[in-house]
Amino acid sequence: MSDERLLRSTLNGERLELAGTGAWTAVNARALEPLIGAEARSGRRRRNIRTVTVDMAGIEQLDTFGAWLLERLLRTYKARGCETELLGLSERYAGLLDEVRHTNLTNPVEGHGHGNSVIDSLRLVGASVASLGADSLKVVDMLGELAVAFARVLVRPRTFRLTSTVYHLDRVGWHAVPIVLLITFLIGCIIAQQGIFHFRKFGADIYVVDMIGILVLREIGVLIVSIMVAGRSGSAYTAELGAMKMREEIDALRTMGFDPVEVLILPRIVALIIAVPLLTFLGSLAALYGGGLVVWLYGGVDPDIFLGRLKETISIDTFMVGMVKAPFMALVIGLVACVEGLQVKGSAESLGRQTTSSVVKSIFLVIVLDGAFAMFFAAIGK
């Protein structure tokens, strides 16, 4: 795109004559803008200019981009106190120029986001600490609302949404069984293999069975299952509630006199509280099975011996310690997922953000809770 094809300028004493030619359109805007800019700069050097005429007779096409650049050119010279004159603009483009003439640029630069980067990052840290407090408050708040809804359901059991609960139980429980079994089975295998590999060095092969039994039943089973449920069902809860929030479905429920906590959240969390212990039980069995298989095939310990040893090491307490944690894990996952879901604002981006933070927070809390339980059981000597 040669310069001459879009804008020509001739200086005639105190009079600057500009002539536009060709297509002043979006496609040529990139070539045209520097020309306009250069014209404005050179005009600054030539201080003696009094009048500027722009001859637009040679224009073949003009669109908003061209019209705006023309307007910008005229404004530049007007701001400098020159008299401007527009000649020969075709009738059909006059309306377009009128449209852009009203454009107000007084407000274009937004005044946020710039400043000292150190202070900005400190501010960010402060804001996240404050939001941590606010978030925990929201979770506690939701726990309270849930308790109220639960109490109401206890008083009037008919208001409990059984169908919905069963539906969610099917989704978060039954449909999760295959993947939970597979993962826990593999984890059991890996623990057993690693145990045998290292215990064998000092002839303590048989203690691998103790390790598998205690580790799986007390800790690993419930942890793995909780983490998987947080990733699988917690994220789904957040996304569902978030999408409903975005489309004002939750407001619609409220205006019809329904309590969203009772209709949407209670069934989901009850389903989780039922599903997670069941999945933990199945997962622990799968892990023990995987461990037993590896101990037999890789470690050469017969299944009879494995089972006998397992009976000696583990008691019902070992099993119960794991199982008792499961409903609490479910509650934490469900609460975080629902709170995050209700935090979703209007945009798709915020839905993504809340879903991510739902999964991250619930996995974090599950592990913290597990630690708290470990301290508690140690204190009561179990």
Add this chain to the structure above:
Amino acid sequence: MAANGSAATVAGANEAEAVIQVVDVVVGFGSTIVLDHINLDVYRGEVLGFVGGSGAGKSVLMRTIIGLLPKRAGTIKVLGVNMSAANDRERQAIERRWGVLFQQGALFSSLTVKQNIQFPIREYLKVSDRLLDEIAYAKLEMVGLAADAGDKFPAELSGGMIKRVALARALALDPEIVFLDEPTSGLDPIGAGDFDDLIRTLQRTLGLTVFMVTHDLDSLHHICDRIAVLADRKVIAAGPMSMMLASEHPWMKAYFRGKRARVAGL
């Protein structure tokens, strides 16, 4: 580009160039046929109102023309290019020359109003940030919004503002054809009237061809040069309002001469 040939006047529409040609198009979902061998021409520089009962397939035709729905038979030519035979590059060149206003606005929810308008410009043209900003404000001004709306997010806008921003985005690249899907639905009568005027003004200044799916009898009356009627899976009539009013087809009689039409002053 936009104004290319806008001298073609509306009055001589029949001799004017057809920028959209729909020939013998069949569209269906599963076993139902929604559009059955339909034909429709849209001429350069006109505002075509496309009407039909709810669920008759007005939006389906619009979505088929812009390539969002597959057709089973027939050809669609836009600006002389056969859309199903065109390669990706040709298609993209055509897509740059039209703008679409979706019924719900379809603004990108995670971008501000300004960024929404700038998005197509930024993707297709290499222009400076300064020009991007200025063009966005010029477009906002054109659709009658104040510059401070530019930094808002779509979730913070009212229904009428969403429509205006969506129109500004549809106009971002100075298209030749604009598709409007029920532009005035959900607006109050005053807002709808303003929006009609806005479309008319922009259509005149920018030399646009407008394909408008609508139910609004006022819009049809005030800003449409021609009206096409979709009923029984066919375009049963296409012509000016006077022709619609003269028709004896039962659906058109009910539509254009019914109770609501009388209120609209037809």
